[in-house]
Amino acid sequence: MSVAEPEPTLRELLRRRDLRLRLALPEAELDPEALDRTIRWVHGSDLADPTPFLADDLILLTTGTQFVSGGAGAAEDPAPYVEYVARLDARGVRGLGFGTEVVRDGIPPALVDACRAVRMPLFEVPYRTPFIAVARANAEAIAAQAYARRSWALSAQRALSLAALRAGGVESTLVELGRQLGTWAGLFDASGTVTREHAGPLEPETAAALREEVAGMLRRGARAGAAVRIGGTDFTVQTLGRGGHLRGAVALAAGGLDHEARGVVTAAVATIGLALEQQESVERARRALHRGIAQLLVAGQGALAGRTLRETGMALPAEPVLVAVAALPAPARAAWEWVDARSAEARGALFAGGVEDGVLLIVPAGARDLLDEFAARVGTRVGVSAPTRYAAMAEAVVAARVARERGTEPVTHFGELIDRGILPALAGPGPRAAAAALLGPLRAHDARTGSDLTRTVRGWLDAECSHERAARELGVHRHTVRARLAQAETLLGRDLSSFAVRAELWTAFALDAGPSHAGP
Incomplete structure (x- = not known):
């Protein structure tokens, strides 16, 4: 923000050789920035109290006639000088110029001492330098500074x-x-x-x-x-x-x-x-295109989607890829702005398009960190497929949706979900309701008669369908286990000797126990 002209300051006035101004106090005895504060005006007055008529950021000039009006010897009394300078200091005057050879040959020592006490700049204005010349010099500096600032502003706006x-x-x-x-x-x-x-x-x-x-x-x-x-x-x-x-x-x-x-x-x-x-208009058009590409991919039309995208000068990430489906946050702007910014930086390593239940994201198999970053920045849940090829895109999208719905972390990978067993992928209100309905007759009978058929069937399945082992763990005779199982067959209307029925019942018990239950 530099300009060609210097600021209008007392230091700049003192540097003007044509004015022949002389600082009466050493700079070390002044405030550190006293000579470099901006001066907006220079005013002359010989009033004993000119402060009601002064503006801000001002230099005051005086000939000192106010100090000799009290008669002989009054000029040497320090009290008038101290009071005068104190009034100027309280008003915020930024410096005092004393015109010599008008009333006094030099600056009164008492005035020098009074200015030193408050660290106010005091300078001599010689007889041959009119006060109007000092005021005009400062006005010229202000005008030059204003012109320089306007010129800078125009140049900056052009740039x-x-x-x-x-x-x-x-x-x-x-x-x-x-x-x-x-x-x-x-x-x-x-x-x-x-x-x-x-x-x-x-x-x-x-x-x-x-x-x-x-x-x-x-x-x-x-x-x-x-x-x-x-x-x-x-x-x-x-x-x-x-x-x-x-x-x-x-x-x-x-x-x-x-x-x-x-x-x-x-x-x-x-x-x-x-x-x-x-840019947003262009981005809206690109998002509409990507939404259509995403719908083709979800429909299993990966080859057509790839060809369409290539015709616009873009390409899908190189195989193998991770396919992710993310829930769209509200408002959705943050998600799309992240996608727009990262797509430009990723240079073909990220594809994103809108789908009915959120955002479809595709990244190379080695770029898991992009999906982690998306979830963290946008604050949403993301499900991710195992590494796949575009020919299997439809299955990958299904897997990503399952991972998103069944996972408990911001980013859930389908492979990691399946590593914990298939049951977490089956969890949900629908499967649990089906499990409760299947086991309902056993529980209703137990509630009505006080029997223990539900616990017996579950214990028998956990004992790998061994009557003897189940009897030991349940603390009953093996014939009691057989009798209860026969009664359960009747209530359920299913043959417990069938492996398929046993597997179905075991799954029902596991699901009915809650989403975190992964086994017997």
């Missing part, structure tokens, strides 16, 4: 316009904005995640706090600008998009921006917002 026309216009515009302002700049997506930044990453703690601040603004859904201070750093944040339809935000590690800098930021935000809106 932003050119950046927007480059490939990757959004990123180029953000980088150019950070370069023009000489500071860190970051672009956040609709979820509050930094997607692009200029001038290197922030400190982790600062970055996390800024993310939370931006995410809160985006959750509120209204267009807004904010100035926040995090860890000693001032940030300016501006949301992107329409109210209720925010696309993200731009953040700058800069605060207290002047009018020109705010205009440059406004231009950059408008340019980035327009680019994102245009």
Whole structure:
């Protein structure tokens, strides 16, 4: 944010050789930035108390006539000087210039001491330098600074316009904005995640706090600008998009921006917002295409889907692949923005398309981490098939859906689910209801008569259908087990000597025990 002209400061006035100003106090006896504060005006007054008529950020010039009005010797009394300087200091005067050879040949020592006490800059204005020349010099510096700032703003906006026309216009515009302002700049997506930044990453703690601040603004859904201070750093944040339809935000590690800098930021935000809106139109068309491709894949038309995608210059990930089905979160924007960003970075290693129950994701078999990242960033559950080929896509989609519905982790792989046994894949309200219905006659009889047929049949199956072993474990005679089994056959209407019936009953007991039961 540098400009050609220097700031209008007391130091710059002292450097003007034509004014012949001389600092009466050593710089070491002043506040560290006393000579470098911006001066907005120079005013002359010989009033004993000019403070009611002074503006902010001002240098006051005086000839000292107010100090000799009390008669002989009054000029050497330090009290008037101390009181006078105290009033100026309380009003915020940034420096005092004393015109010599008008009333006094030099600066009164008492005035020097009074300024030293409050560390106020005091300088001599020689007789041959009119006060109006000092005021005019400062006004010229202000005008030159304003012109330089306006010129910089126009140049910066031209640079932003050119950046927007480059490939990757959004990123180029953000980088150019950070370069023009000489500071860190970051672009956040609709979820509050930094997607692009200029001038290197922030400190982790600062970055996390800024993310939370931006995410809160985006959750509120209204267009807004904010100035926040995090860890000693001032940030300016501006949301992107329409109210209720925010696309993200731009953040700058800069605060207290002047009018020109705010205009440059406004231009950059408008340019980035327009680019994102245009980009969204393209993305909507691409998502519609990918939704059709996904439907072809789910229908087992992998070859047709691949050919169609190749005609648009894209391709499906190379086989073997992992096929995943993810539940679509609400709102769905975060999921699609992650897909759009990662698809561009993955360079053909990720395909995503909408299906009726969520998002179909396809990645190479060695890219499981992409699916983990999707689940973590989007906050949804993902089911994943075993490595497969496109010819078996329909079966892989079914397996992924089963893994999603039966799994308990954010990402569940079908192979890992089956490793725990086939029963977890069968769990669910429907199978459990069927199991309860099959075992219902036994339980109803036990409840009505106080018998123990249900426990006996389960114990017999767990004892691998051995009457003797079941009798021992149940604590009854083997003839009692036989009698109860015969009664159970009658109630169930099934032949317990059949392996298929035994397997069906064992499965019913396992399912009826709950989704976590994986065996006897």
